[in-house]
Amino acid sequence: MANIIFYFTGTGNSLRIAKTVSNTITDCEIIPMGTNRGITINKEYDRIGFVYPVYFWGVPKIVRDFVSDMRMENNKGTYFYAIATNGGFAGNGLKLLNKLLLEKNIKLKYGKALKIFSNYIISFTMPGKFKKLLEKSDKILLPMLESIKNKKPNSIGKINKKMNQFYEKYVSTFQYEDKNYTVDGSCVGCGICKEVCPVHNIELIGGKPEFKHTCEQCMACIQYCPQRAINYKGKTEGKVRYTHPEISYKELAESNNIKYRNA
Structure with a gap:
């Protein structure tokens, strides 16, 4: 039977992990969550995986919305698993995903947090x-x-209510944080920021990026900008940028545009 992994990433970490998992279990599709919404999975899979970063002790908003909108009635017996990348404390990063799946009468069979760095x-x-x-x-x-x-299965645990309150406070404001982005004169209009944005939140107007308020705060536009022209509220100027060394902006852009086809 086939396998499928759904991922969300800003700097390439989760995509690289999804590729590593895919190479381990073989016969595996890798599908982005950012540009696939409201999908129905009629095909029965052997394993269905989710790979994503932890945001504010929870899951990115796009991950929450993606899983909430999924329909997968034919996969009740499938092995569902998740890997949540984090830099500090994983919090409810896996527990929230399990809650979303339980609402569909599906249990997350296996979930682990993978600490990388913030x-x-x-x-x-x-x-x-x-x-x-x-x-x-x-x-x-x-x-x-x-x-x-x-x-193999493991225990996911219950949601920490205080952490969830913190998460809910911030996750609802993510999409508007792009109003604090600035673009300085070093921008050359290359369009890389538009290409790597996993939720298509950026348009080039007059050769300069403009943000459409569907931001996930993934930092792809800031991190991948070759001119370091995009910044946030005076907090990122002069800082070292990071993207996974094995994930080029071209690969990220191409991967983030793959559409799920229920064949």
Whole structure:
């Protein structure tokens, strides 16, 4: 039977992990959550996976909306799993996904948080030795791959209510945070920011990016801009940018535009 992984990423970390999982279990599609909404899965899959970063101790808004809108009645016996990347504390990052699935009478059979490092450039400075940190996370990923390959279950736990209150407070404001983005004179109108945005929140008007208020705060536009022309509220100027070294902007752009086809 076939497998499928749904992912969401801003800097390429989750896409790279999804590719690694796909290579482990084989016969596996990789589909972006950002540009696929309201899908119905009639085909029965052996495994259905989700890979995404933890945002404010929860899941990105687009992940929440994507899973809420999914229909997958023919996959009640499927092995559902998730890997949530995080830089600090995973919080409810897996528990919220499990709650969304339980509302569809589906249980998350396996879920693990994979600590990499915090790359939310608004609040953190990117580490200088990130390659070593990536190598370390790859080693931590290995037993997760084996568990997914062999369909091992684990316990996800219950939602922490206080953390969820914090999450709900911030997740509802994400889409409007792009009003605080600035574009300086070094912008050359290359359009890379538009191409890598996983939710198509950017248009080029007069050769300059304009934001449409469907932002996920994934930082793709800031991190991938070759001129470092895009910044946020005076908090990101001069900071080191980070994107996964194995995920080019071209690959990210192409992957984020793949459409799910229920064949």
